[in-house]
Structure formats: C-alpha cells, structure tokens
Amino acid sequence: MIIKSSTKEYIVNIEKDFKFVEMLKKKENALFVIDRNLYNLYYRILFQDIQKEKIYIIEAIETNKTIESALSICEVMTKIPAKRNVHLLSFGGGIVQDITGFVANILYRGISWTFVPTTLLASCDSCIGGKTSLNYKQYKNLLGTFYPPDQIYICSQFFNTLSDYDFKSGLGEIVKFNIMYGEQGITKIENNIEQLLARNKETLDEFVEKSLIFKKGFIEEDEFDKGIRIHLNFAHTFGHAFEAVSNYMIPHGTAVAIGTLVANRISFERGLLKEDIVTRIETIIKKIINVDLLQTSFNLDKIVDAMRKDKKQINDNLTAVLLYGNMQLKVYHDLEKKEIKQAISFVSNILK
Ligand SMILES: NC(=O)c1ccc[n+]([C@@H]2O[C@H](COP(=O)([O-])OP(=O)(O)OC[C@H]3O[C@@H](n4cnc5c(N)ncnc54)[C@H](O)[C@@H]3O)[C@@H](O)[C@H]2O)c1
Ligand SMILES: [Zn+2]
Known part of the structure; x- marks a missing residue:
C-alpha cells in the first residue's frame, strides 16, 4: 500500500513472517531503536546478531515520551560519521513511533526512517498519518510534528506476545x-x-x-x-x-x-x-x-x-x-x- 503525503510517498508492507528484518539489518549507517520489552522477547530470533553499538533500547512508558529521550537518540545518531545519510530503524508501538518520528524529523532537518510497528494499535492505525508527539510537563502529546516514515513493515506475528490489555487496546481502534x-x-x-x-x-x-x-x-x-x-x-x-x-x-x-x-x-x-x-x-x-x-x-x-x-x-x-x-x-x-x-x-x- 502506498500513502501519498506532501513531502513523499511512503510504503506500507504487510509481511507474512520476520524475513524482512534480515534485509533491514543490512542497512548501513543505521541505528536501531527498539522497545525494551520487544528486545527481550525477540532477542534470540531477531536482534542478537546486531552490533550492540547500533542498538538503542528504550522503555515504552509515557514518561519516556519526552524531548530528553528524543535528544538522547539524536546524540547517539550524531556519532555516526555519515551525517545526513544516517538511517533510523525503529521497532515498537506508538510510544517508540512518537519519539523516533520526532527524532527523524528534527535531526539534520529530516533523515530517512523505517518503522516496524509491533503493537496492534500502531499497526492498524498510528503507523500512517505522520503524527509525531512528545509529552511536555503534565501535557500529553503537546509537542509534535508531521513526519511519516519512508517505509513501514507490518507483521502480525508480533501480536502473539502482546498482553491481553495491549492486544484489546488495538482491537478498540x-x-x-x-x-x-x-x-x-x-x-x-x-x-x-x-x-x-x-x-x-x-x-x-x-x-x-x-x-x-x-x-x-x-x-x-x-x-x-x-x-x-x-x-x-x-x-x-x-x-x-x-x-x-x-x-x-x-x-x-x-x-x-x-x-x-x-x-x-x-x-x-x-x-x-x-x-x-x-x-x-x-x-x-x-x-x-x-x-x-x-x-x-x-x-x-x-x-x-x-x-x-x-x-x-x-x-x-x-x-x-x-x-x-x-x-x-x-x-x-x-x-x-x-x-x-x-x-x-x-x-x-x-x-x-
Ligand atoms: N502518532 C500517532 O498518530 C498516535 C496515534 C495513537 C496513539 N499514539 C500514541 O501511541 C502510544 C500507545 O501506543 P501503543 O498502544 O502502540 O503501545 P505502546 O508503545 O505504549 O506499548 C504498549 C506495551 O506493549 C509492549 N510491546 C510492544 N510491542 C510488543 C510485542 N510485539 N509483544 C509484547 N509487548 C509489546 C510495550 O513494551 C509496552 O509495554 C501512546 O503514547 C499514544 O499517545 C500515537
Ligand atoms: Zn486513536
């Protein structure tokens, strides 16, 4: 599926298994930002052969959806020598999406970004539409921009490990x-x-x-x-x-x-x-x-x-x-x- 936006057309790929991850691992100058729970659950089958310095792990809690988290990812990415040719790959639900979308938008005024939604909610809804959001002080989603990923890979196999609460939350949408x-x-x-x-x-x-x-x-x-x-x-x-x-x-x-x-x-x-x-x-x-x-x-x-x-x-x-x-x-x-x-x-x- 192709989504048209004013800045680009972006692609939603619906995958039947995890093979696409092997292809993503070959990207150069890339940083993987991965939801902590997901990293632990899928370490053996997906993440163990990625170099540690190419991985940034983040806990998916609302109090981490902040400008500080975004800047901390920017900090790591600016250490990659390729500068504008860097690539951000993020794996997680709406929290990881909101933070990494913001980073991808502000770093070097926009870098290339692949998002792999791993919750049902992010897969069926938030992954398209381009909204990025951070919480500020007590205000939810107060800071934000519009910046869609270049590529989205959806794989429903990820849903098997979701808690009943998070799975039913996705069903809500x-x-x-x-x-x-x-x-x-x-x-x-x-x-x-x-x-x-x-x-x-x-x-x-x-x-x-x-x-x-x-x-x-x-x-x-x-x-x-x-x-x-x-x-x-x-x-x-x-x-x-x-x-x-x-x-x-x-x-x-x-x-x-x-x-x-x-x-x-x-x-x-x-x-x-x-x-x-x-x-x-x-x-x-x-x-x-x-x-x-x-x-x-x-x-x-x-x-x-x-x-x-x-x-x-x-x-x-x-x-x-x-x-x-x-x-x-x-x-x-x-x-x-x-x-x-x-x-x-x-x-x-x-x-x-
Ligand atoms: N940008 C948008 O358009 C948009 C739209 C709707 C919601 N949101 C935001 O999305 C957030 C909610 O996102 P969400 O519901 O996708 O979940 P989430 O990112 O809050 O994650 C929920 C839980 O699921 C865990 N998890 C993620 N993938 C998993 C997997 N495959 N197996 C097991 N556990 C897994 C996470 O670690 C976390 O504990 C909110 O902050 C909301 O504001 C953004
Ligand atoms: Zn919603």
Whole structure:
C-alpha cells in the first residue's frame, strides 16, 4: 500500500513472517531503536546478531515520551560519521513511533526512517498519518510534528506476545474504524470478533489492512488535520479524557472503545442513532474491554474537566464528532456537560 503525503510517498508492507528484518539489518549507517520489552522477547530470533553499538533500547512508558529521550537518540545518531545519510530503524508501538518520528524529523532537518510497528494499535492505525508527539510537563502529546516514515513493515506475528490489555487496546481502534465505516463494518466485526479475539492471523491481517485503507482516505485528503481528518477524532475526545483521568492506566485504544460507547449514547439520546445499532455496538465493545481497568475512572466531573483541557477543544462549549443518521460523521460544537455525564453514567453501568 502506498500513502501519498506532501513531502513523499511512503510504503506500507504487510509481511507474512520476520524475513524482512534480515534485509533491514543490512542497512548501513543505521541505528536501531527498539522497545525494551520487544528486545527481550525477540532477542534470540531477531536482534542478537546486531552490533550492540547500533542498538538503542528504550522503555515504552509515557514518561519516556519526552524531548530528553528524543535528544538522547539524536546524540547517539550524531556519532555516526555519515551525517545526513544516517538511517533510523525503529521497532515498537506508538510510544517508540512518537519519539523516533520526532527524532527523524528534527535531526539534520529530516533523515530517512523505517518503522516496524509491533503493537496492534500502531499497526492498524498510528503507523500512517505522520503524527509525531512528545509529552511536555503534565501535557500529553503537546509537542509534535508531521513526519511519516519512508517505509513501514507490518507483521502480525508480533501480536502473539502482546498482553491481553495491549492486544484489546488495538482491537478498540479496529472496532472504531469499522463502526465509522457504517452498518457493513459493524456486521463484519460481529461476524469476526471471536476470530479476532483468538488472534487468528489471517483475520488480523485482513482487518489491519482494511483499517489502514480506511484511514488513508482521510489523511491523504487532509494531511495536516485542518479539515475532514477531524472525523478520525471520533470517540477520541471522550477517550483522551478516560486516559488522562486513569493516569494512563487505560490504554489508548481501550479508552477509544469506551469513548465510542459514550459518543453513541449521546447520539441515541439526541435521536441521531437508532437503538438497535447502538445496542449492537455495545455488545461488540463489551467483549474487548477489560473491566478491571475501569475501577477508578468514572468520576464524572473529572472526566468532563479533562475533556475541556483536550487540545482540540476550541471554545467553551464542548466539541465532539458524533455519528448520525445512516452512520455519517459530523462535528458537533454544542455538547452539554449534563448530557455527557448522563452518557458516561449509562456506559459505566453497562460495563459493570
Ligand atoms: N502518532 C500517532 O498518530 C498516535 C496515534 C495513537 C496513539 N499514539 C500514541 O501511541 C502510544 C500507545 O501506543 P501503543 O498502544 O502502540 O503501545 P505502546 O508503545 O505504549 O506499548 C504498549 C506495551 O506493549 C509492549 N510491546 C510492544 N510491542 C510488543 C510485542 N510485539 N509483544 C509484547 N509487548 C509489546 C510495550 O513494551 C509496552 O509495554 C501512546 O503514547 C499514544 O499517545 C500515537
Ligand atoms: Zn486513536
């Protein structure tokens, strides 16, 4: 799959096994930045024959998604004599992607970068679109740029070692894309949810590719998030608030899945969506949420407060993307605190 951006076209390769890694190891003047857990899990089969000085290991935690981490990688890369001809290869999920994308963008005003997403979330969603983000002080994703990789290699074999939490987080984004797609997407998820939960490789490959094709339509039309791309924010205004209030214990895709439930409840209460559709979606999402994550996260005032702080909120009324009618998406700028709280209460009850 090829993605067009203003600076380049970049390529998404969907691989059936790990053979592509051998080819990546041959790149000259390259630094491998690898997620620590991934490095330990795949040391024997993938990484043991790479020279130690060509490897930078990073722990994938939010507190490492900082300018200091980015500068520390820059420091190592500037020691490679080739300068502008250096190559960055990163392996990991969204955290590694966000940090290394930022580095690839600022170092020498842009170096060549290959990204190997190893979580389901990064594979089905974040690897395309070119956003790089760092956290600053208490603010999540406050610093950032647009800078896509030159090459992306997706291999669903990596998903076998994901924790149940991280795997279901990725499913959250897949389910969200299919809901945005419309009734057909919902039926498709209903028919395949058990296969997805069982981590069936063919099913995952199919849904990852479909998710990326769906996202591609938005990012190619509005690369810099000034127009139609805002629709990809569906469920995220609420999701970001759940992530923040849980102190990032709720992973991103799971927060998006909960956000989908809240958005749809508001649509239903406003008469924008029919009950049977909303209930069908609730049945699917209940299967992909680990309820133990939710214990402290339903403080209504805190959630609404966190929504107000979201950087996409532009004025006093709360803004969110909602579904209406025949599953179309639209930005609503008039969301009231009261209806949001009611929807969150409802969702908290059905998830008990
Ligand atoms: N740039 C974007 O467009 C974008 C979009 C969505 C989310 N994000 C960011 O992505 C981050 C979340 O990323 P994520 O959900 O991909 O996960 P992550 O990078 O936070 O990793 C989650 C966990 O999975 C582990 N892991 C990674 N690959 C593994 C594998 N194959 N097997 C076993 N464990 C593995 C990691 O070590 C970590 O413990 C957040 O910081 C979020 O803000 C960025
Ligand atoms: Zn998301």
